Amino acid sequence: MSQPNKNTNQSMATLKRLLRYLVPRRTRLVVVLIAVMLSTLFAILGPKVMGDTVTEVFEGAYAKLTGTGEGIDFVQVGKMLLLLAGLYVFSSLFTFIQQYLMASVAQNTVYDLRADIFKKLEKLPLNYYDSHSHGDTLSRVINDIDTIGNTLQQSITQFIRSMVMLVGIAIMMLTISPLLTLIAVVSIPVSLFVIKPFLKKSQSHFTNQQHSLGKLNGHIEEMYTNHQIIKAFGQEAYAQETFDDMNEELYHAGRRAQFISGIINPVMTFIGNLSYVLISIVGGLLVTQRAISIGDIQAFITYTKQFNQPINQTANIANIIQATIAAARRVFNLLDEEEEVPETASGDVSPAEGAVTFNHVAFGYDDEWLMEDLNIDVKPGQTVAIVGPTGAGKTTLINLLMRFYEVNAGSIEVDGKNILSMSRHDLRAQFGMVLQDTWLFNGSIKDNIAYGKRDASETEVIEAAKSARADQFIRTLPDGYDTMLNQDASNISQGQKQLLTIARAILADPSIMILDEATSSVDTRTEVFIQEAMNKMMEGRTSFVIAHRLSTIKNADKILVMNQGNVVEQGTHDELMEQQGFYADLYNSQFAEEQAG
Incomplete structure (x- = not known):
């Protein structure tokens, strides 16, 4: 199959899929169609009535001058x-009705699209977010869907109106003069033949335009999110240069798309003007031969102008539809992304006791194994520390336990139950997480702490904050627990952010705790307070602690030493030190660095 045919088939498939979103609104669409037809019908009858009025005036005046009538x-x-005024009033009324209903249809359709995308984003695996720009994803959710919504709002009714007007005007023109109608109709196939190559060419450029827009949005999002890092390393010029390059790419893609599609309208206008001139000449000759009345030729010339208008509108709509199909294709590509492994079970699960077992687990990315034959046995209530150099697989192990990633082989069990037999919601409800990278949303401190337990009372929120040693700094803020955090919570320090996330985990009261470098963003004195709170919180719970400072996990019940994706050593601190192996080397080198510091 040739590339143009392939693109055409893809465009038609995308358009059909988009139109399926209109099916639930088919009743309103039928009403819109009727309203458009009536509005257009009344507008089409107007020039004929106007022509008859001109004929009445002309013939009356001529009869008065020649003495053959009363004037x-x-x-x-x-x-x-x-009658003419009534026609135009009813035309405007039905235009209002179809615009009102179409606005509802368009917005409901866009609502469904956004809802489907949001559901899809919840089902996508982590590797999608790891391999796609956040800005490009946001561009699909916002810009591309807005493009679709604007097209549905305006272009569909315009297209229907244009088609009805073409048919209606053609009928009215035939009733006046078949010869002149033939001249006018010939311009349609000529126009379609001329613009066909421009339509094909513009599709690829509109696709490039939407792709470039997604890349630019991704860059802007990254630069805005990390503006402090950019300034700290003096990379403003590089960020600006990258932006200029992407902006230039978008400019050229948009210019090509708009230039090629912009040729369509003047070409259509030129062909329409040729038709208009020819009709004026032939019509004038027919009037001199009294083969047609002066009012009818005036009405026919008006119809000729109107006849070209829907053709030109259709050409412009074709231009818009090209951009819409490109946007819809990006949206549908996102909706077609491979989802997480489907759920195999759901329902209420009793609180976990905390036994966790990895049985011959294997996992890798893109056929490159990161873990092979991993075996871990954790008893309920144990504190398990996970240590190792950067890239050893510590966080990956946690991601597998939480089913953010699925194992390639082997199994993971919680209380003897394979986690694949549990719904992700039920599994994750057993866990509380405090990560190195804090996440707080735009809202009050109280709401952020209560995020893990939405029905928590104010007393419970305050107790959790006290346990996390956050109560003192919260009360020093102007509005205390009602203090509003901005979008990236930059109005509090990084250490304070971490204290709030710890308080959130304490309030959730999970069966199993996961702490991923939870104290890495706080000072040494604050770390001592947090460690005390953590020790209290971990009492009676199974806890997984990923730690960089090995001195903080000496009292762990079990230490898993990871390297290159596998557990190379495991035991207590004393046992591992006696082995004088990998862990002992890590601990001694870190201790030496701390002493030197």
């Missing part, structure tokens, strides 16, 4: 003008 019948002319 202009103003009563009849008045009735015809009232």
Whole structure:
């Protein structure tokens, strides 16, 4: 199959899929269609009535001058003008109805699209977010869907109106003069033949335009999110240069798309003007031969102008539809992304006792194994520390336990139950997490702490904050627990952010705790307070602690030493030190660094 045919088939498939979103609104669409047809019908009848009025005036005046009649019948002319006014009033009324209903159809369709995308984003695995720019994803959710919504709002009714107007005007023109109608209709296939190559060419450029827009949005999002790092390393010029390059790429893609599609309208106008000139010449000759009345030729010329208008509108709509199809294809590509492994079970699960077992687990990315034959046995209530150099697989192990990633082989069990037999919601409800990278949302401190337990009372929130040693600094803020955090919580320090996330985990009261470098963003004195709170919180719970400072996990019940994705050593601190192996080397080198510091 040739590339143009392939693109055409893809475009048609995308358009059909988009139209399926309109099916639930088919009743309103039928009403819209009727309203458009009536509005257009009344508008089409107008020039004919106007032409008849002109004929009445002309013939009355001519009869008066020649003495063959009594002159202009103003009563009849008045009735015809009232009829004309009524036609235009009803046309405007039905136009209002179709615009009102179509706005509802368009917004509901866009609502469904956004809802589907949001559901999809919840089902996508972590590796999608790891391999796709956040800005590009946001561009699909916002910009591309807005493009679709604007097209549904405006272009569909315009397209229907144009089609009805073409048919209606053609009928009215045939009733006046088949010869002149033939001249006018010939311009349609000529126009379609001329613009066809421009339509094909513009599709690829509109696709490039939407792709470039997604890349630019991704860059802007990254630069805005990390503006402090950019300034700290003096990379403003590089960020600006990258932005200029992407902006230039978007400019050229947009210019090509708009230039090629912009040729369509003037070409259509040129062909329409040629038709208009030819009709004026032939029509004038017919009037001189009294083969057609002066009013009818005036009406026909008006119809000729209107006849070209829907053709030009259709050409412009075709331009818009090209951009819409490109946007819809990006949206549907996101909706077609591979999801997480489907749920195999759901329902209420009793609180976990905390036994966790890895049985011959294997995992890798893109056919490159990171873990092979991993075996871990954790008893309920044990504190398990996970240590190792950067890239050893510590966080990956936690991601597998939480089912953010699925194992390639082997199994993971919680209380003897394979986690694949549990729904992700039920599994994750057993865990509380405090990560190195804090996440707080735009809202009050109280709401952020209560995020893990939405029905928590104010007393419970305060107790959790006290346990996390956050109560003291919260009360020093102007509004205390009602203090509003901005979008990236930059109005409090990094250490304070971490204290709030710890308080959130304490309030959730999970069966199993996961602490991933939870104290890495706080000072040494604060770390001591947090460690005390953590020790209290971990009492009676199974806890997994990923730690960089090995001195903080000496009292762990079990230490898993990881390297290159596998557990190379495990035991207590004393046992591992006696082995004088990998862990002992890590601990001694870190201790030496701390002593030197």
